[in-house]
Amino acid sequence: MADLSTCRPLTRDSVKEAHELIRPYIHQTPVLTNTTLNTIASTPLSSPGAAKPVIRLYFKCENLQLIGAFKVRGAFHAVERLKQDPTWSREKGVVTHSSGNHAQALALAARSNNIKAYVVMPSISAPPKVSATEGYGATVIHSGSTSVEREAVTQDVINSTGARLVPPYDHPDIILGQGTMGLELQDQFSQLRSQLSSSSSSPNPSPKNLNAILTPCGGGGMLSGVALSCEGTPTKVFGAEPSFEGADDCTRSYYSPDGVRIESVKSLTIADGLRTPVGEHPWQIIYERRLVSGMYSVTEDQIKSALKLVYERMKLVVEPSAVVGLAVVLYNEQFRKMVEQEGGADGWDIGIVFSGGNIDLSKLGELFSPATDEQTVITA
Amino acid sequence: MADLSTCRPLTRDSVKEAHELIRPYIHQTPVLTNTTLNTIASTPLSSPGAAKPVIRLYFKCENLQLIGAFKVRGAFHAVERLKQDPTWSREKGVVTHSSGNHAQALALAARSNNIKAYVVMPSISAPPKVSATEGYGATVIHSGSTSVEREAVTQDVINSTGARLVPPYDHPDIILGQGTMGLELQDQFSQLRSQLSSSSSSPNPSPKNLNAILTPCGGGGMLSGVALSCEGTPTKVFGAEPSFEGADDCTRSYYSPDGVRIESVKSLTIADGLRTPVGEHPWQIIYERRLVSGMYSVTEDQIKSALKLVYERMKLVVEPSAVVGLAVVLYNEQFRKMVEQEGGADGWDIGIVFSGGNIDLSKLGELFSPATDEQTVITA
Numbered sequence: 186m187a188d189l190s191t192c193r194p195l196t197r198d199s200v201k202e203a204h205e206l207i208r209p210y211i212h213q214t215p216v217l218t219n220t221t222l223n224t225i226a227s228t229p230l231s232s233p234g235a236a237k238p239v240i241r242l243y244f245k246c247e248n249l250q251l252i253g254a255f256k257v258r259g260a261f262h263a264v265e266r267l268k269q270d271p272t273w274s275r276e277k278g279v280v281t282h283s284s285g286n287h288a289q290a291l292a293l294a295a296r297s298n299n300i301k302a303y304v305v306m307p308s309i310s311a312p313p314k315v316s317a318t319e320g321y322g323a324t325v326i327h328s329g330s331t332s333v334e335r336e337a338v339t340q341d342v343i344n345s346t347g348a349r350l351v352p353p354y355d356h357p358d359i360i361l362g363q364g365t366m367g368l369e370l371q372d373q374f375s376q377l378r379s380q381l382s383s384s385s386s387s388p389n390p391s392p393k394n395l396n397a398i399l400t401p402c403g404g405g406g407m408l409s410g411v412a413l414s415c416e417g418t419p420t421k422v423f424g425a426e427p428s429f430e431g432a433d434d435c436t437r438s439y440y441s442p443d444g445v446r447i448e449s450v451k452s453l454t455i456a457d458g459l460r461t462p463v464g465e466h467p468w469q470i471i472y473e474r475r476l477v478s479g480m481y482s483v484t485e486d487q488i489k490s491a492l493k494l495v496y497e498r499m500k501l502v503v504e505p506s507a508v509v510g511l512a513v514v515l516y517n518e519q520f521r522k523m524v525e526q527e528g529g530a531d532g533w534d535i536g537i538v539f540s541g542g543n544i545d546l547s548k549l550g551e552l553f554s555p556a557t558d559e560q561t562v563i564t565a
Numbered sequence: 566m567a568d569l570s571t572c573r574p575l576t577r578d579s580v581k582e583a584h585e586l587i588r589p590y591i592h593q594t595p596v597l598t599n600t601t602l603n604t605i606a607s608t609p610l611s612s613p614g615a616a617k618p619v620i621r622l623y624f625k626c627e628n629l630q631l632i633g634a635f636k637v638r639g640a641f642h643a644v645e646r647l648k649q650d651p652t653w654s655r656e657k658g659v660v661t662h663s664s665g666n667h668a669q670a671l672a673l674a675a676r677s678n679n680i681k682a683y684v685v686m687p688s689i690s691a692p693p694k695v696s697a698t699e700g701y702g703a704t705v706i707h708s709g710s711t712s713v714e715r716e717a718v719t720q721d722v723i724n725s726t727g728a729r730l731v732p733p734y735d736h737p738d739i740i741l742g743q744g745t746m747g748l749e750l751q752d753q754f755s756q757l758r759s760q761l762s763s764s765s766s767s768p769n770p771s772p773k774n775l776n777a778i779l780t781p782c783g784g785g786g787m788l789s790g791v792a793l794s795c796e797g798t799p800t801k802v803f804g805a806e807p808s809f810e811g812a813d814d815c816t817r818s819y820y821s822p823d824g825v826r827i828e829s830v831k832s833l834t835i836a837d838g839l840r841t842p843v844g845e846h847p848w849q850i851i852y853e854r855r856l857v858s859g860m861y862s863v864t865e866d867q868i869k870s871a872l873k874l875v876y877e878r879m880k881l882v883v884e885p886s887a888v889v890g891l892a893v894v895l896y897n898e899q900f901r902k903m904v905e906q907e908g909g910a911d912g913w914d915i916g917i918v919f920s921g922g923n924i925d926l927s928k929l930g931e932l933f934s935p936a937t938d939e940q941t942v943i944t945a
Contacts, residue, residue, distance in 0.1 A: 215595075248880045493926065500628045500922035502880040542880035546873065550930015 191270070192357040195470060197416045200364040207261040207362060210297055212251055214366070216373040216536075217244045221498050226514050227532070230521075238524035239532025240514060243377070243395065245370045248503045248542030252321070255366055255540050256290035256353070259406060262362025263351045264294045270349075275300045277347035282328070282335040284310045285458065286541055287353035292323035303348055305339045313545075354406030355464030364410025367398060370536045371420065378534075394419045396533035397524075399510035401540050402426050402435050402480070403459035405467025411538070412476035420536075421478040423520070424471065425509040427454040433482035435463040439472055440480070446472070455485055455552070458506035458541065481520045483512040491515055493553060495539070504544040505552075510537045571650070572737040575850060577796045580744040587641040587742060590677055592631055594746070596753040596916075597624045601878050606894050607912070610901070618904035619912025620894060623757070623775065625750045628883050628922030632701070635746055635787060635920050636670035636733070642742025643731045644674045650729075655680045657727035662708070662715040664690045665838065666921055667733035672701035683728055685719045693925075734786030735844030744790025747778060750916045751800065758914075774799045776913035777904075779890035781920050782806050782815050782860070783839035785847025791918070792856035800916075801858040803900070804851065805889040807834040813862035815843040819852055820860070826852070835865055835932070838886035838921065861900045863892040871895055873933060875919070884924040885932075890917045 193199035219242065226240040247255035267273055278301030281291050288304045295302035304318050308327035315325050328338035342348055352359065374395050398415065402408040402424035412422040426433040430452035438447045450462045463471065471477040483491075488505050491512035495503050513520050514535060524533050573579035602622055609615040627635035647653055658681030661671050668684045675682035684698050688707035695705050708718035722728055732739065754775050778795065782788040782804035792802040806813040810832035818827045830842045843851065851857040863871075868885050871892035875883050893900050894915060904913050 253880060496882050496926055500633060500882040502876050502882060546876055546933035547930060549933065550927060553926035553929065 188270070188272075189357065192266070193361060195357055195360065195413055195466075197413055197418075199361050200368060200410065200414045203262045203358075203361040204365040204368055206265040207258060207365060210251075210261045210294070211257055211365075212249065213369055213373075214246045214249050216370060216377065217246055217499065217501075218242065218377070219244070219499050222494065222511075225494070230516070230518065232518070236518060236521040236525040238521045239528055239530065240524060241532060241534045242511075242514065243370070243374055243534065243536045244499070244511075245366055245373075245536060245538045246501065247366060248501060248507060248539050250541075252286060252289045252293055253541055253543045254286040254290065255363060255407060255538070256286040257293060258365050259354070259359035259362035259410075260287065260290035260294040260351065261297075262365075263291075263356070263358040264298055264300065266358045267349055267351075268298065273347075273349050277349065278302060279351050280305065280339055280342045280346075280348040281351050281353065282306070282339045283353050284314050285353075286543060288314075288318045288323065289321050291351050292318050292321035296322035301346075301348070303342045303346065305335050305342065307335065354404030354461075355466050357466060359406050360410045360413070360466060360470070362410065363407040364412075364414040366407070366538065367411035367414025367422075370398060370538070371395065371414070371418070374534065374536060395536045396528065397421045397423060397478075398536040398538070399423045399425050399513060400538040401456070401459055401506050401509045402463060402471075403506070404461045405435060405463035405471060407538070407540060408435075408477060409467035409470035412470055416476055422476065423510075423513070424477055424480045425513045426480065426482045427452070427456040427459055427485065427488060427509060428482035429454040429485050432456070432459055433480075435468075435471065436480035436482045438463070438468070439477075444472060454488075454505075456488055456506040456509055458504065459509065479520075479523070481513040481517045483509055483517060487512040487516040489552060496553070501539070502542045502544065503539050504541050507539045507541050568650070568652075569737065572646075573741060575737055575740065575793055575846075577793055577798075579741050580748060580790065580794045583642045583738075583741040584745040584748055586645040587638060587745060590631075590641045590674070591637055591745075592629065593749055593753075594626045594629050596750060596757065597626055597879065597881075598622065598757070599624070599879050602874065602891075605874070610896070610898065612898070616898060616901040616905040618901045619908060619910065620904060621912060621914045622891075622894065623750070623754055623914065623916045624879070625746055625753075625916060625918045626881065627746060628881060628887060628919050630921075632666065632669045632673055633921055633923045634666035634670065635743060635918070636666040637673060638745050639734070639739035639742035639786060639790075640667065640670035640674040640731065641677075642745075643671075643736070643738045644678055644680065646738045647729055647731075648678065653727075653729050657729065658682060659731050660685065660719055660722045660726075660728040661731050661733065662686070662719045663733050664694050665733075666923060668694075668698045668703065669701050671731050672698050672703035676702040681726075681728070683722045683726065685715055685722065687715065734784030734841075735846050737846060739786050740790045740793065740846060740850070742790065743787040744792075744794040746787070746918065747791035747794025747802075750778060750918070751775065751794070751798070754914065754916065775916045776908065777801045777803060777858075778916035778918065779803045779805050779893060780918040781836070781839055781886050781889045782843060782851075783886070784841045785815060785843035785851060787918065787920060788815075788857060789847035789850035792850055796856055802856065803890075803893070804857055804860045805893045806860065806862045807832070807836040807839055807865065807868060807889060808862040809834040809865050812836070812839055813860075815848075815851065816860035816862045818843070818848070819857075824852060834868075834885075836868055836886040836889055838884065839889065859900075859903070861893040861897045863889055863897060867892040867896040869932060876933070881919070882922045882924065883919050884921050887919045887921050
């Protein structure tokens with residue numbers, strides 16, 4: 186990883202630079218709209234006194250990104266910056282300890298640049314995850330399950346190969362890379378709006394900026410990157426988390442009296458990409474610099490309901506972590522009241538990031554079993 | 566339904582007319598590509614002497630169409646033609662007997678035109694199907710389960726209301742409506758090719774026409790409509806069917822010595838949209854006029870394998886019927902040998918129609934259970 190002292194400043198312009206660097210490698214994922222979901226989002230919940238927001242949604246489909254998740258943006262950017270680092274050379278390679286999307290993203294970014302990639306995974310990792318990472322050309326090295334054991338093995342790899350560590354979220358290069366999706370979403374929204382206003386006779390064309398973007402928040406790399414991509418624009422950025430077993434660490438820290446970052450989380454939320462606590466660099470952007478305007482959380486049932494709507498109505502395969510932003514819009518009454526108040530009769534245009542689509546298909550039946558199906562969604 | 570004697574002739578120009586009529590109501594669904602699926606399709610199967618075709622795929626995503634299936638094209642076209650019929654008026658309404666996508670399509674087409682729709686369904690129909698059809702504003706009328714009972718109830722509706730019958734596939738107006746997806750696919754392919762050739766330095770840019778389009782074949786409305794949309798162009802059209810329990814009726818008829826259409830099918834293939842025998846009007850286009858260049862069939866396991874690839878690699882929700890064309894391209898050795906011979910080193914650009922995405926989500930777990938997962942795909 187590039188040394189922190191040589192990193193670009195954490196600004197919107199640096200996100201633009203990152204975009205120029207990674208654009209040849211990644212997909213500009215599509216932005217989709219869905220009339221039915223707009224109607225559902227604009228219908229008051231059944232509770233008495235429920236908010237009546239007017240909502241138009243724009244879905245940034247990072248589930249259609251390379252490797253099925255946004256993580257390639259940060260990984261490709263980290264590798265591009267490393268290539269500019271005179272204290273490192275390609276033969277040395279890169280290393281990370283991860284068993285999720287970041288491992289595959291780094292493996293792909295390395296292979297695309299003829300760079301060796303080492304991925305340290307607990308030896309109990311599911312075989313499909315190991316083979317997927319190997320499928321992208323990485324060398325998988327097994328370790329014990331604790332973070333101490335993984336870090337020890339990672340350090341061994343670094344010592345013996347000179348490989349540079351590329352962490353999954355807590356680094357400026359990763360944050361700037363993930364932020365590139367925010368630039369694309371803003372541009373794509375403007376294009377969509379101008380197409381619509383030229384083809385319709387609507388008396389009240391919406392403004393040319395999104396009112397808000399919601400992204401999921403695990404380690405916070407994506408949320409903070411997207412927040413940077415909107416700095417100085419009229420677009421507000423909000424974060425979404427699962428509340429199950431305390432996975433809403435960033436929400437709780439954000440609204441705590443002392444603003445101290447919670448550094449440890451142990452949750453088995455179905456939104457498995459969001460079980461990590463928010464990192465230090467993201468937290469500075471999210472909280473210290475106040476570039477995120479609010480944090481909201483949702484229950485497991487609300488996540489399942491949103492997931493079902495995306496499969497049924499949008500015909501898209503997404504992972505549970507990907508829909509927490511949509512779940513906030515649909516079911517978090519606090520968020521909906523805010524949109525009602527600030528958006529008024531014109532309402533809000535809201536960008537929603539679908540962060541990824543990597544899900545164990547054999548578990549879809551459980552997620553959508555009739556029992557789940559009929560559960561009542563309780564609003565926050 | 567418009568009287569047969571007043572229907573437009575079954576030609577490519579009539580498909581263009583149909584497209585002009587329905588364009589304001591339907592989505593122009595996207596055409597997606599996928600590098601991984603191109604690689605898999607261009608990799609020989611493991612059997613000795615396997616074909617080595619070079620294949621580039623273009624997926625027409627009718628699963629992203631209104632109501633989640635292509636059926637709205639035919640339904641909207643039928644309604645547009647009815648509106649021009651002086652012997653019918655809107656108050657009389659339309660009627661069909663169907664429990665599938667056609668019922669919802671007709672309900673939506675009727676509602677969009679302030680026309681009353683009656684749908685006759687067996688009283689044992691699954692409640693979600695009934696409520697989905699009612700959700701689009703149709704009046705559902707229950708009948709017994711046999712076709713004689715359903716037709717009797719339908720005739721009662723016609724006698725008491727003056728509603729006109731809109732059948733699901735065996736009518737020129739339906740065929741012409743479904744064919745509109747073929748026009749869009751041809752146009753979208755040309756646009757994609759010109760974008761690619763302007764941005765790449767490929768020494769061998771592909772020709773500007775698709776070499777082939779594959780569509781699923783149940784009643785044959787879509788297959789014959791798409792065949793009409795390609796008449797007089799260099800693009801060949803092929804049909805795909807499940808072979809399970811004789812659901813490949815059109816394939817068997819097509820290659821029978823006497824060319825007699827099989828009129829009855831009893832199959833419980835997982836491709837539940839394709840359990841119907843091919844209709845009389847479609848058959849004339851497919852076989853008598855030779856506008857379909859070949860028919861191919863695939864096994865249940867091949868359909869499941871293709872389905873899994875689409876969920877995993879394309880992150881799209883499709884129904885089993887939707888992927889039989891892809892299954893032919895990936896697993897039918899006869900088709901693959903033909904592409905190898907005719908396409909040579911340049912290979913073929915093949916359009917694949919994903920016909921719909923309406924699937925019972927609670928059954929996805931079964932479809933993707935590990936047992937299925939590990940089954941060997943046997944080539945035809």
